[in-house]
Amino acid sequence: MPALSNTALPLSFREDTRQRLIRVGTEVLSEKGFGATGIQAILEMAGVPKGSFYYYFKSKNDFGLKVIDNYADLWEKKLLRLLGDAGVPPLRRIDNYIDEALAGLEKYGFRRGCLIGNMAQELAGLEEVFRTRLVQVFSAWSEQLAQCLQQAKDAGSLSSALDPKAVADFFWMAWEGAVLRAKLDRSTAPILQFRSIFFQQILVPPRP
Amino acid sequence: MPALSNTALPLSFREDTRQRLIRVGTEVLSEKGFGATGIQAILEMAGVPKGSFYYYFKSKNDFGLKVIDNYADLWEKKLLRLLGDAGVPPLRRIDNYIDEALAGLEKYGFRRGCLIGNMAQELAGLEEVFRTRLVQVFSAWSEQLAQCLQQAKDAGSLSSALDPKAVADFFWMAWEGAVLRAKLDRSTAPILQFRSIFFQQILVPPRP
Numbered sequence: 001m002p003a004l005s006n007t008a009l010p011l012s013f014r015e016d017t018r019q020r021l022i023r024v025g026t027e028v029l030s031e032k033g034f035g036a037t038g039i040q041a042i043l044e045m046a047g048v049p050k051g052s053f054y055y056y057f058k059s060k061n062d063f064g065l066k067v068i069d070n071y072a073d074l075w076e077k078k079l080l081r082l083l084g085d086a087g088v089p090p091l092r093r094i095d096n097y098i099d100e101a102l103a104g105l106e107k108y109g110f111r112r113g114c115l116i117g118n119m120a121q122e123l124a125g126l127e128e129v130f131r132t133r134l135v136q137v138f139s140a141w142s143e144q145l146a147q148c149l150q151q152a153k154d155a156g157s158l159s160s161a162l163d164p165k166a167v168a169d170f171f172w173m174a175w176e177g178a179v180l181r182a183k184l185d186r187s188t189a190p191i192l193q194f195r196s197i198f199f200q201q202i203l204v205p206p207r208p
Numbered sequence: 209m210p211a212l213s214n215t216a217l218p219l220s221f222r223e224d225t226r227q228r229l230i231r232v233g234t235e236v237l238s239e240k241g242f243g244a245t246g247i248q249a250i251l252e253m254a255g256v257p258k259g260s261f262y263y264y265f266k267s268k269n270d271f272g273l274k275v276i277d278n279y280a281d282l283w284e285k286k287l288l289r290l291l292g293d294a295g296v297p298p299l300r301r302i303d304n305y306i307d308e309a310l311a312g313l314e315k316y317g318f319r320r321g322c323l324i325g326n327m328a329q330e331l332a333g334l335e336e337v338f339r340t341r342l343v344q345v346f347s348a349w350s351e352q353l354a355q356c357l358q359q360a361k362d363a364g365s366l367s368s369a370l371d372p373k374a375v376a377d378f379f380w381m382a383w384e385g386a387v388l389r390a391k392l393d394r395s396t397a398p399i400l401q402f403r404s405i406f407f408q409q410i411l412v413p414p415r416p
Contacts, residue, residue: 032332035244111332120392121329124240124319134392170405173398174378177385184328184342190381197378201410 018056020046025067026074031111033118034064035125061127064119068130071115072137079141083148090152091203094145094171098195102188105179110186117176142168152203159204167202174198226264228254233275234282239319241326242272243333269335272327276338279323280345287349291356298360299411302353302379306403310396313387318394325384350376360411367412375410382406 024046028037039053039060057063082097104112119126120134142165149164174194181190232254236245247261247268265271290305312320324345331339350373357372382402389398 033243033330035241036330036333113329117388118329120388121321121326122241122244123391125244131392131394138389138392166401166405169398169401170382173385173389173402174382175385176388177381177383180325180328180384181346181381183331184339184346186339190377193374193377194381197374197410201412202405204409 014056017046017048021048021053021056021063022066022070025063026070026115027112029064029067029118030071030113030115031108033122035122039063061129064126064130065133068115068119068133068137072140075137076140076144079144083144089157090148090155091157091199093148095195095199098191101179102191105182105188105191110183113179113183114176117179120176138172141172145171156206159206162204170202171198222264225254225256229256229261229264229271230274230278233271234278234323235320237272237275237326238279238321238323239316241330243330247271269337272334273337273341276323276327276341276345280348283345284348284352287352291352297365298356298363299365299407301356303403303407306399309387310399313390313396313399318391321387321391322384325387328384346380349380353379364414367414370412378410379406 021042025037025042028042028045040050042063043050043053053063057066078100079097082100083093085093085096088096116134116137119130123131123134145168146164149158149162149167152158153160153162153164178190178194182188229250233245233250236250236253248258250271251258251261261271265274286308287305290308291301293301293304296304324342327334327338328342331342353376354372357366357370357375360366361368361370361372386398386402390396
């Protein structure tokens with residue numbers, strides 16, 4: 001293969017290739033995690049010539065962080081679309097989120113879980129910059145859910161004693177555990193069990 | 209190093225070395241997971257000569273399964289000691305388990321989590337035999353906790369409508385998520401939040 005000059009490629013091509021690598025990386029890391037994923041495998045799946053990785057990213061860590069950014073961005077939009085949907089009652093929006101997640105788990109044969117959860121689990125092998133970024137992502141998700149729960153409270157659907165932030169934090173904690181079990185059991189049952197207990201016991205209705 | 213004949217070593221020495229490898233493996237896998245752990249590192253930490261691994265184990269998978277057996281055995285005893293402690297009210301026993309876990313997380317600087325949770329997360333890279341075994345371990349934990357919850361129900365400490373098995377399953381799901389977050393946040397806060405919601409909202413007291 002002839003040597004590739006960075007500037008020889010049109011910007012749009014370079015951006016497309018970079019985006020394709022990030023997209024493929026997001027898929028693979030949702031399934032396998034960071035440590036177990038080789039750069040060569042990503043390049044092959046993306047149809048990008050071997051050896052050109054460092055043309056697009058400074059390091060594997062740099063790539064990993066870009067993949068997290070991409071996933072965080074996709075999820076922020078997804079949560080905004082579902083949890084911020086003013087046309088739907090707030091608690092129903094949470095249920096809609098769970099429905100989409102169930103469909104996603106089934107679509108990929110319970111192989112793909114949460115990229116953020118996967119990376120959090122392999123923290124021991126990751127640099128500090130990853131930890132900070134993952135904490136940030138969970139915090140943003142919690143904030144988006146807390147707003148939705150606050151709206152449910154304002155609408156009188158939840159007890160006035162319920163703390164939206166605490167319940168939102170709990171939701172994402174337990175959610176990661178539920179997704180883990182769904183993958184392990186190859187079944188939607190853990191998510192359904194999570195949903196049932198979350199809606200029936202944690203989301204306390206207002207006292208009559 | 210002279211060649212080692214299997215039968216040249218006294219059985220007790222062989223058993224000790226094998227046990228030491230499993231013990232070190234249990235510690236390392238609780239922290240780093242299976243994929244990221246090299247056999248050589250385990251041998252070095254255990255002070256066992258390089259190259260003698262296959263004298264003790266058929267393969268890395270065989271070793272991994274023995275480590276899971278060891279962890280499952282330790283946990284079964286721990287849960288029996290804590291959740292089966294007839295001298296303590298049933299709900300207090302669950303609290304005692306959480307207290308011990310908090311102390312353990314702090315003792316190891318939030319680096320060591322749950323070996324079963326770690327391995328479940330890296331399932332994509334593991335063979336089917338691991339999946340079956342991990343499902344089994346969670347199921348055993350759930351059974352032990354469900355018995356304790358049933359005793360709390362029998363003692364009139366919980367609503368008669370509460371389903372011990374469903375709540376026990378939920379506990380372990382959410383627990384894995386809480387341990388993951390404690391490691392990520394390097395803080396006991398997620399576990400305390402988990403405990404607070406579990407005891408106050410999920411463990412419904414009997415109606416007066």
